[in-house]
Structures are given as C-alpha cells and as structure tokens.
Amino acid sequence: MALITLQTEHFRNLAAKPVTFSPAFNLIYGVNGSGKTSLLEAIGYLGLGRSFRVSRHQAVVQHQQQRFTVFGGLDAGTLNCGGSNSGMPNSELKTAPEAGASSYAHRLGISRNVGLKETVLRVDGEAVRNLSSLARHLPVLVIDPGVFDIVAGGPGKRRQFLDWLVFHVEPSFGGAWQQCQRVISQRNQTLRNGRIDESLMRAWDAQYDLLSNRVTDARLAAFALFKEAFWLLLGETDATWANQLKLEFYPGWDHSQPLSEVLVSHRDQERRMGHTLYGPNRADIRLKIQGRPVAEILSRGQQKTLVILMKIAQGMVLRPLGKQVTFLLDDINAELDSRHRQMLAEKLRSLQCQVFITSIEQQTPDALWPGTTTPDLRMFHVEHGQVTEEH
Numbered sequence: 001m002a003l004i005t006l007q008t009e010h011f012r013n014l015a016a017k018p019v020t021f022s023p024a025f026n027l028i029y030g031v032n033g034s035g036k037t038s039l040l041e042a043i044g045y046l047g048l049g050r051s052f053r054v055s056r057h058q059a060v061v062q063h064q065q066q067r068f069t070v071f072g073g074l075d076a077g078t079l080n081c082g083g084s085n086s087g088m089p090n091s092e093l094k095t096a097p098e099a100g101a102s103s104y105a106h107r108l109g110i111s112r113n114v115g116l117k118e119t120v121l122r123v124d125g126e127a128v129r130n131l132s133s134l135a136r137h138l139p140v141l142v143i144d145p146g147v148f149d150i151v152a153g154g155p156g157k158r159r160q161f162l163d164w165l166v167f168h169v170e171p172s173f174g175g176a177w178q179q180c181q182r183v184i185s186q187r188n189q190t191l192r193n194g195r196i197d198e199s200l201m202r203a204w205d206a207q208y209d210l211l212s213n214r215v216t217d218a219r220l221a222a223f224a225l226f227k228e229a230f231w232l233l234l235g236e237t238d239a240t241w242a243n244q245l246k247l248e249f250y251p252g253w254d255h256s257q258p259l260s261e262v263l264v265s266h267r268d269q270e271r272r273m274g275h276t277l278y279g280p281n282r283a284d285i286r287l288k289i290q291g292r293p294v295a296e297i298l299s300r301g302q303q304k305t306l307v308i309l310m311k312i313a314q315g316m317v318l319r320p321l322g323k324q325v326t327f328l329l330d331d332i333n334a335e336l337d338s339r340h341r342q343m344l345a346e347k348l349r350s351l352q353c354q355v356f357i358t359s360i361e362q363q364t365p366d367a368l369w370p371g372t373t374t375p376d377l378r379m380f381h382v383e384h385g386q387v388t389e390e391h
C-alpha cells in the first residue's frame with residue numbers, strides 16, 4: 001500500500017494541513033531546517049511507531065505543546081494490493097479532511113501525549129494496542145546517514161535490520177520475540193541474584209529454549225529469502241568486491257547443539273557476567289571479505305553501496321507477498337554520488353515502491369532517470385514547515 005495523505009498536528013515545525021502524495025515517487029526539497037526531514041520522520045511514525053532520528057517522543061512535539069498527532073490515509077498503491085474502506089478515526093485523532101475519505105484503503109493514526117506518556121493508536125477508526133498493527137500496513141525503510149551503521153555498527157543494528165523483514169514476512173514473529181525478551185529479562189534477574197536456584201533456572205531455560213527456536217526458525221526463513229534476493233541483486237552490479245563477500249546468519253549460539261545444553265554448560269560464565277550470553281538476543285548477520293568484517297575492508301563509499309543493496313533486497317522479498325515498501329531517502333545528494341543515486345532510483349522504480357526523496361536543492365527527474373521515461377512523481381518544496389506541491 002502507499003501513503004497518499006498525511007496530516008500532522010504539533011509535530012516538529014510542520015504545518016497542520018493535509019498533504020497528498022504520489023503512490024510512486026515524491027521529490028522534496030528545501031534548505032536545512034525547513035522541515036523536509038521532519039516530513040519523512042512523520043511518515044516514519046506511521047510505519048515504525050517511532051522516530052528514526054531520535055529515541056525520545058518529546059523531541060518531536062512542538063514547543064509548549066503536550067501532544068502530537070500523525071494521520072495517514074493509504075490506498076492500494078502501485079502494486080494494487082486492495083484493501084477495505086472501513087472506519088473513520090474518531091475525535092481523539094485529528095484526521096484528514098472528509099473529502100475523498102472513501103478512497104482510502106486504510107486509515108492510520110498515532111497520537112502521543114508526552115506529558116502523560118500515553119499513546120493512542122488507531123487503524124480504520126478502531127483503537128489498537130500494538131504498534132505492529134500500524135506497521136504491518138505501511139512497511140517503511142529508511143536510507144539516511146545513520147543507516148550505514150548496519151555494516152559498521154554492532155550486531156544489534158543488524159538484528160534490527162533482519163527483524164524488520166522477519167516481522168513483515170512472518171506475522172507471528174513479533175509476539176514470539178516479545179515473549180522471548182521477557183524470559184531473557186527474567187533469566188537475567190535470576191542470574192544476578194547471586195546464589196542460583198538451579199531448578200528455577202532450568203524452568204526459565206526450558207521456556208527460553210522453546211521461544212528461541214521459534215524466533216530463530218522465523219529469522220532463518222526470512223534470511224534465506226533475503227539472501228536469495230541479495231545475491232541476485234549483487235550479481236547485477238559491477239562491484240569488484242561482490243564475488244568475495246560472504247554473508248551468513250549467526251543465530252546467537254552454536255546451532256548444532258540444543259540451546260538448553262549450551263545454557264547449562266555455560267552456567268558459571270553467565271552467572272559471573274550476570275546476563276544471558278547465548279540465544280537469539282546475540283544473533284547477527286555476519287558480513288565478511290577474506291575472513292574479516294567488511295567494515296575493515298570496504299571503503300565508506302563501498303559500504304554505502306552494500307547497505308543500499310541490502311535495503312533494496314528487503315523490498316524485493318516483500319514484493320511477491322503483495323507488500324509495497326515505502327522508502328524514505330533523506331538527503332541522498334550528501335550521501336551518494338550521481339551514479340549511485342541513479343542506480344538506486346532505477347532499482348526502486350523496478351520494484352514499484354513508493355519513494356520519498358529529500359534534498360537541499362531541487363532534483364530534476366532527468367538527473368535521476370537519464371535517458372528513460374520519467375515515472376509518476378510529485379515535486380514538493382518545504383519552507384518553514386509549509387509543504388507546497390510544485391507543478
């Protein structure tokens with residue numbers, strides 16, 4: 001599905017008026033501080049339930065305000081996925097104008113009172129409890145300067161990368177992973193209690209083993225799909241390092257042994273450390289060249305290419321499932337040269353994704369798709385939080 005209408009209230013410096021987008025490409029430009037990245041951030045809230053820029057909700061609410069709201073209307077998008085036209089958000093969430101409301105396939109809303117620390121979530125006018133209920137309708141992928149930590153950062157960044165895909169491939173994954181994390185928390189508390197009650201630890205181990213295998217099976221299945229798409233994509237590039245790259249999934253323990261046995265054999269080690277050292281909380285995607293991490297071998301530019309290909313591969317996995325990914329590309333002129341921008345734009349067009357691209361200077365379609373037919377697109381200028389479409 002694609003986001004065709006966005007309206008915010010008290011979100012950063014954005015004006016509280018609805019904006020209508022193309023289900024394909026949206027080119028957004030404006031000077032630094034104009035609000036163009038805030039626009040992407042608001043879109044990201046509907047697909048991620050959080051900011052991709054900061055960790056605290058308080059940072060996005062306007063000065064002297066206690067609540068912000070983001071509303072989005074979705075249509076079937078360029079993949080023609082279909083959907084229902086049920087429901088209207090009630091007065092707890094500011095909505096887009098009534099005009100054209102029946103054309104929405106789904107209606108998403110998130111409102112956060114930062115003073116009371118309360119969040120209201122709505123899908124098609126009905127209150128929902130979990131952010132996953134919003135996220136499953138609008139798969140959002142972000143390419144911004146921070147995304148390159150997937151390669152250069154720690155395992156947590158790569159787990160997050162993989163788990164986004166697992167969530168959209170296997171709907172039951174989110175609940176299983178939450179249960180698993182709760183058990184990990186209980187195990188950690190028991191490990192820190194000093195003298196360990198072995199019978200209690202074995203009880204936690206049994207639950208942990210069961211949930212860990214469920215989580216790991218889902219990750220392995222999604223990783224296999226990702227790996228197939230990634231190698232196909234990599235084969236189309238002229239990257240000199242491509243045939244040396246090794247890509248493997250590490251589940252967080254030696255998978256040739258049952259996790260329950262690994263935990264018992266490393267009980268003393270975990271007790272000394274005071275937390276769980278083995279299991280899906282330690283999973284990683286290992287990217288190596290000549291046996292060394294790619295961050296030690298590839299240049300910054302090569303790492304950017306690698307991450308972009310990994311992101312596109314995620315979209316390739318979801319397309320056969322009838323899911324249209326919304327890509328948010330923030331200030332790509334600062335991160336990518338013209339050749340890589342063109343490569344990315346053309347790959348995303350072939351995927352039939354919805355794409356939002358921001359830049360400081362106005363982007364011409366010819367610069368992104370030279371010598372080819374320009375895809376369906378809309379151009380927007382952002383100034384002091386006001387988003388204006390240019391024709």
